Amino acid sequence: MNEIISRYYEGRDLEAMSCAENYHRWIFEGFRPHMGRRILEVGAGCGNFTSRLLETDPEWLVAVEPSSNLCRLLVERYGNLSHVRVVGGYLPDGLRQCPAPPDTMVYVNVLEHVEDDRGELATAFASLTPGGCLCILVPALPFLYGNFDQAVGHLRRYRKKDLERKVSEAGFEVLESRYFDLAGVLPWWFAYRVLRRTALNPAQVAIYDRFCVPVTRVIERMCPPPVGKNVFLVARRH
Numbered sequence: 001m002n003e004i005i006s007r008y009y010e011g012r013d014l015e016a017m018s019c020a021e022n023y024h025r026w027i028f029e030g031f032r033p034h035m036g037r038r039i040l041e042v043g044a045g046c047g048n049f050t051s052r053l054l055e056t057d058p059e060w061l062v063a064v065e066p067s068s069n070l071c072r073l074l075v076e077r078y079g080n081l082s083h084v085r086v087v088g089g090y091l092p093d094g095l096r097q098c099p100a101p102p103d104t105m106v107y108v109n110v111l112e113h114v115e116d117d118r119g120e121l122a123t124a125f126a127s128l129t130p131g132g133c134l135c136i137l138v139p140a141l142p143f144l145y146g147n148f149d150q151a152v153g154h155l156r157r158y159r160k161k162d163l164e165r166k167v168s169e170a171g172f173e174v175l176e177s178r179y180f181d182l183a184g185v186l187p188w189w190f191a192y193r194v195l196r197r198t199a200l201n202p203a204q205v206a207i208y209d210r211f212c213v214p215v216t217r218v219i220e221r222m223c224p225p226p227v228g229k230n231v232f233l234v235a236r237r238h
Helices: 013-017 021-034 050-056 068-078 091-096 117-127 147-151 160-169 182-194 202-222
Strands: 038-042 060-065 084-088 104-108 133-139 173-180 230-236
Touching: 021 050, 021 104, 021 133, 021 173, 021 202, 021 230, 038 050, 038 091, 050 060, 050 068, 060 068, 060 091, 068 084, 084 091, 091 117, 117 133, 117 160, 133 160, 147 182, 160 173, 160 230, 182 202
Parallel strands: 038 060, 038 104, 060 084, 104 133
Antiparallel strands: 133 230, 173 230
């Protein structure tokens, strides 16, 4: 394990999201057709999404995470797997630990934390094997930005067209881009803009995941929404 670890993460949002199995499954099912066998997951957190990625039976998976306490959790969960490597640091640190150029890079609720997101996307493009895919989920709609976003280190929320433009400017071909989780927009606005909450409520996350996500997933499969709480995007390096 690389020892380049930058900080201690004090937030509880990842812990609250650990019960959101349907939500993570929904994201993963969108990414799965584009997944290769050499995966770099950037900002793996405590591994909530890593377990989904391992279902693809990759040749190897490198999980890079800058926070020391979250890295320890990743090691506890996946350190016994010979084809998983946990790396403390950022994208360049993860790339140095990859056995070969990755054919898939995954950013789930990560890019919004990166100050130079254009530079990050350019590095991702240069580092992916030709034909490799970039899988991104980010928070959407700037008007939803509130105390919670600030508390967990979000620098921005994206409009779909803005994310598409940045990804395309990095050299990628956008294969799929859509708003994601329309049903979450109003509850998020009320909780984090009107009530100005600064943390996720695990019980409310569990209820939303159990009852709302399955219905929303079916509806959005049939009719892509005009807006959503997130932007889902998949792009390919030529």
